[in-house]
Amino acid sequence: MTCSHCKTLSRREMLQNSAALATLGTAHAALPAWMPRLAFSPKHQAPRGDVLVSIFLRGGADALNMIVPHGEDAYYTARPQLAIPRPDASGGDPKALDLDGFFGIHPALSPLLPIFQGGQLTAVHATGSPHDSRSHFEAMSFMERGTPGEQGMTTGWIGRHLGTLDTGNGSPIRAVGWGTAVQAALRGPISPVAIKSIVDYHLGGDEKAAAAMLNSLNSLYALDSESLHASAEATKSAIEVVASINYASYIPQNGTTYPETDFTMALRQTAALIRADVGLEAACIDLGGWDTHVNQGGAEGTQAQLMTQLSEGLAAFHADLGPDMQKVSVVVMSEFGRRVEENGGIGTDHGHGGAMLLMSGNLNKGPVVANWPGLAPDVLDRGEDLAITIDYRDILSELLTSRLNNPLINEIFPDFTTNSLGLFSV
Amino acid sequence: MNRRQFLQTFGLATTAALQTSTLHRALASLPPGAFAPANLIDRDPIAHVISRLTFGVTPDLYQHVQTIGSQAFIEEQLAFETLADPDITTHLNPYAEVLGKNAGVLLKESEGMAQVAGQALLGGTTVRAMYSQRQLYERMVHFFSDHFSIYVSSAPLTFMKVDDDRDVARAYAMGTFRAILGASAHSPAMLDYLDNATSAKDAPNENYARELMELHTLSVDGGYTETDVKEVARCFTGWSMTRPRDSEDGLLKYLYRPRLHDDGAKTVLGTTIPAGGGERDGEQVLDLLASHSSTAEFISYKLVRRFVSDFPPDALVQACAEVFMQTGGDIRAVLRTIFNSEDFWNAPPKFKQPYEYTISLLRAFDTIILDGNRFLRNMRNSLDGMGQIPFHWPAPNGFPDVQGAWADNLLPRWNMATAIVGNQLRGAQTNTEPFLNLLESRGVTLDPEAVFAFLAQYLLGRPLTTDENGILMDFVNSVADTPESQIMNGIGLLLASPAFQYR
Numbered sequence: 001m002t003c004s005h006c007k008t009l010s011r012r013e014m015l016q017n018s019a020a021l022a023t024l025g026t027a028h029a030a031l032p033a034w035m036p037r038l039a040f041s042p043k044h045q046a047p048r049g050d051v052l053v054s055i056f057l058r059g060g061a062d063a064l065n066m067i068v069p070h071g072e073d074a075y076y077t078a079r080p081q082l083a084i085p086r087p088d089a090s091g092g093d094p095k096a097l098d099l100d101g102f103f104g105i106h107p108a109l110s111p112l113l114p115i116f117q118g119g120q121l122t123a124v125h126a127t128g129s130p131h132d133s134r135s136h137f138e139a140m141s142f143m144e145r146g147t148p149g150e151q152g153m154t155t156g157w158i159g160r161h162l163g164t165l166d167t168g169n170g171s172p173i174r175a176v177g178w179g180t181a182v183q184a185a186l187r188g189p190i191s192p193v194a195i196k197s198i199v200d201y202h203l204g205g206d207e208k209a210a211a212a213m214l215n216s217l218n219s220l221y222a223l224d225s226e227s228l229h230a231s232a233e234a235t236k237s238a239i240e241v242v243a244s245i246n247y248a249s250y251i252p253q254n255g256t257t258y259p260e261t262d263f264t265m266a267l268r269q270t271a272a273l274i275r276a277d278v279g280l281e282a283a284c285i286d287l288g289g290w291d292t293h294v295n296q297g298g299a300e301g302t303q304a305q306l307m308t309q310l311s312e313g314l315a316a317f318h319a320d321l322g323p324d325m326q327k328v329s330v331v332v333m334s335e336f337g338r339r340v341e342e343n344g345g346i347g348t349d350h351g352h353g354g355a356m357l358l359m360s361g362n363l364n365k366g367p368v369v370a371n372w373p374g375l376a377p378d379v380l381d382r383g384e385d386l387a388i389t390i391d392y393r394d395i396l397s398e399l400l401t402s403r404l405n406n407p408l409i410n411e412i413f414p415d416f417t418t419n420s421l422g423l424f425s426v
Numbered sequence: 427m428n429r430r431q432f433l434q435t436f437g438l439a440t441t442a443a444l445q446t447s448t449l450h451r452a453l454a455s456l457p458p459g460a461f462a463p464a465n466l467i468d469r470d471p472i473a474h475v476i477s478r479l480t481f482g483v484t485p486d487l488y489q490h491v492q493t494i495g496s497q498a499f500i501e502e503q504l505a506f507e508t509l510a511d512p513d514i515t516t517h518l519n520p521y522a523e524v525l526g527k528n529a530g531v532l533l534k535e536s537e538g539m540a541q542v543a544g545q546a547l548l549g550g551t552t553v554r555a556m557y558s559q560r561q562l563y564e565r566m567v568h569f570f571s572d573h574f575s576i577y578v579s580s581a582p583l584t585f586m587k588v589d590d591d592r593d594v595a596r597a598y599a600m601g602t603f604r605a606i607l608g609a610s611a612h613s614p615a616m617l618d619y620l621d622n623a624t625s626a627k628d629a630p631n632e633n634y635a636r637e638l639m640e641l642h643t644l645s646v647d648g649g650y651t652e653t654d655v656k657e658v659a660r661c662f663t664g665w666s667m668t669r670p671r672d673s674e675d676g677l678l679k680y681l682y683r684p685r686l687h688d689d690g691a692k693t694v695l696g697t698t699i700p701a702g703g704g705e706r707d708g709e710q711v712l713d714l715l716a717s718h719s720s721t722a723e724f725i726s727y728k729l730v731r732r733f734v735s736d737f738p739p740d741a742l743v744q745a746c747a748e749v750f751m752q753t754g755g756d757i758r759a760v761l762r763t764i765f766n767s768e769d770f771w772n773a774p775p776k777f778k779q780p781y782e783y784t785i786s787l788l789r790a791f792d793t794i795i796l797d798g799n800r801f802l803r804n805m806r807n808s809l810d811g812m813g814q815i816p817f818h819w820p821a822p823n824g825f826p827d828v829q830g831a832w833a834d835n836l837l838p839r840w841n842m843a844t845a846i847v848g849n850q851l852r853g854a855q856t857n858t859e860p861f862l863n864l865l866e867s868r869g870v871t872l873d874p875e876a877v878f879a880f881l882a883q884y885l886l887g888r889p890l891t892t893d894e895n896g897i898l899m900d901f902v903n904s905v906a907d908t909p910e911s912q913i914m915n916g917i918g919l920l921l922a923s924p925a926f927q928y929r
Binding site: 289 | 646811812823918919
């Protein structure tokens with residue numbers, strides 16, 4: 001565990017310089033939001049890789065209480081009320097579950113422990129988007145667009161990935177944004193659809209009239225100068241695809257039961273689409289509520305409940321897919337981590353470095369990967385937040401090249417030079 | 427086909443109440459050619475000004491604007507206090523009592539009060555959007571509800587939002603920006619939502635301070651630093667609220683708690699706030715922020731985006747910002763600047779947010795609410811599928827106001843259009859009776875093509891193109907045999923079409 005704080009700083013400087021140059025991103029800035037659909041054409045041909053499932057924890061998840069650095073005294077000093085007790089703490093209260101002698105997981109993440117131990121889950125710590133914004137909206141926007149510090153990019157990193165890769169996959173649902181709006185990461189030249197519920201994803205009325213109406217709607221939308229056409233066409237195709245898979249009778253494998261939440265239903269629906277083999281390449285799922293300024297709770301409480309939702313969902317998805325995890329990569333991220341020191345409201349304010357989770361059948365490294373910078377005040381970012389020693393784009397770049405068969409990192413993360421972490425096997 | 431057959435097809439009963447609709451009275455008197463053909467470039471300015479200032483065109487309103495002229499209509503809407511709104515009291519009746527109460531009182535009432543209050547918030551906002559004559563004011567209430575967005579996730583925040591809705595957005599939607607900013611800063615709902623109520627000098631909570639500058643005033647690039655966030659948080663320590671059990675009247679209200687306040691000196695945006703200012707520190711911060719040029723630009727940008735285009739013309743934003751600075755943040759003056767601009771009259775189509783689209787559907791057919799609770803339950807379900815239940819955006823930045831955020835979720839809109847035309851929105855009734863009277867009075871036969879032509883001019887402010895008409899007629903011929911069924915299906919397609927997705 002080396003301190004590479006200095007490396008973070010120099011990288012940030014490099015980014016600030018590059019932002020001044022006329023880049024791919026700024027060139028697109030002048031175009032309307034829908035233009036990239038037309039402006040891109042696939043540049044690389046390769047067979048389809050893993051199905052990517054990208055989960056975004058909205059609100060800035062407090063990574064220090066999820067992947068707990070129980071080997072750090074400074075952690076316990078900074079959080080007298082919120083810290084998760086060491087795995088070997090006395091008493092019967094819930095405590096961290098050890099992973100590697102230094103890091104442990106929050107007790108609410110216990111459903112994930114066997115997956116960590118089985119080598120199909122890795123937490124990368126002290127990572128994130130290097131831009132120093134503490135604004136949710138700016139940080140999310142930079143992270144999902146994949147261009148930290150650079151305004152104006154209208155497409156997302158997953159959208160550019162799908163847009164630059166020709167997998168010969170003609171499926172109309174290469175990408176799904178679960179929910180009522182497509183996530184910024186998915187925006188781009190492909191036409192993702194937002195779906196909240198597969199069973200409700202059809203046009204009302206009798207079947208014959210509905211089919212005719214869909215066709216007529218498409219003809220009308222084709223006339224539209226504001227380019228709603230692509231969206232209408234994607235909607236029609238998605239209706240036809242989901243009608244073909246009979247989701248109502250989908251039975252999760254290996255005795256899995258998914259809890260009944262929007263988040264876990266999105267995972268269940270993702271599993272169903274993967275099983276049905278309808279050409280899904282990327283899915284985005286949101287889990288909100290992580291902005292825990294007050295009453296965050298320690299081993300129990302607000303954040304613990306969110307972690308329960310997250311861990312039960314991921315564990316169910318993992319069990320459901322079973323051997324099929326070999327062709328799936330799940331990545332969990334948040335716009336930033338939270339302040340090391342707890343505040344007066346028994347919560348935490350916006351911070352910087354956080355953690356990412358990777359769940360896949362093809363991971364190479366141990367349960368936790370980090371260039372751990374430490375939590376002593378002199379090594380903290382701005383003197384108060386966890387520093388970022390691994391750029392989140394390093395993780396995603398490796399995912400893209402190793403598991404998604406897309407080597408065009410310069411198209412996806414312009415002006416970014418990757419550092420290899422060896423997280424995935426090819 | 428006769429009227430009875432037509433009405434049966436729509437599944438409607440004719441009642442005495444329906445026949446007295448103002449729609450008939452208004453449109454029956456329209457002169458021939460009232461809906462003059464226009465295309466998108468040379469559009470009908472009356473339809474344009476109505477669709478931009480209101481939640482949707484109604485025949486009534488069209489007739490009115492045609493009579494008094496667009497300029498007079500704009501001024502009439504800006505001077506909303508003097509605009510008669512006689513029927514709204516009746517529409518609000520089911521919700522008025524709850525909406526008039528203080529959060530502390532609601533908190534003490536029955537178990538199920540959270541649901542009742544939530545229903546009253548949605549009901550109140552919806553009947554006002556549907557029926558109020560003060561349409562621009564209502565749109566500004568929505569604008570500021572989003573600008574000072576509060577996610578009503580559960581009680582007691584739901585109760586506090588009842589006060590916030592009444593005492594912030596509704597009280598100051600057309601006033602000065604400083605007034606609404608101040609009201610929001612004192613609102614228990616905001617103090618609770620962004621955690622300022624518990625912020626104390628030992629370890630101030632930064633949540634409100636940050637969003638106050640990022641979202642409510644300066645905007646993210648408006649010139650503040652992380653140090654300013656911390657200093658502003660110190661200024662607002664002690665801005666809190668009463669606990670109902672503490673006071674005799676049991677009300678939940680703003681309360682300054684001096685013992686929680688950090689009374690040391692602070693520096694905010696380069697201005698020194700001397701020690702010992704107490705509660706006044708926060709007021710001084712609000713003064714600084716409300717009169718800042720970044721705030722003037724940000725509010726102007728958002729208003730131009732709201733009323734003109736997803737890509738606000740810079741010159742107009744600057745002109746509005748100047749007016750904002752000159753008038754001490756007079757929202758009405760900024761709006762007048764927008765409505766008098768060339769950019770407003772030449773504005774590109776603006777994609778309706780899901781809630782606006784839904785209300786415009788309801789207004790187009792003079793929808794009558796028969797069973798408020800049932801209607802709102804169904805509205806809530808439909809709006810949930812579209813991603814826009816009012817007061818339910820899960821972040822403090824408010825619902826997005828650009829097409830890109832909404833355009834990939836068209837299916838629930840299409841289903842809403844067919845539900846309303848098919849009279850499947852339970853608890854409400856699509857009122858086609860006055861529409862039929864109108865067609866009759868205008869000499870339009872109940873022939874599909876003639877009805878569609880008329881309807882397009884009324885709803886879209888322009889005639890159908892040859893292509894649109896062809897698609898529409900092919901569709902109705904393929905799915906229905908009788909003229910009445912063809913008309914019903916065709917109206918559904920027309921309302922789901924791209925043209926009606928825009929204002």
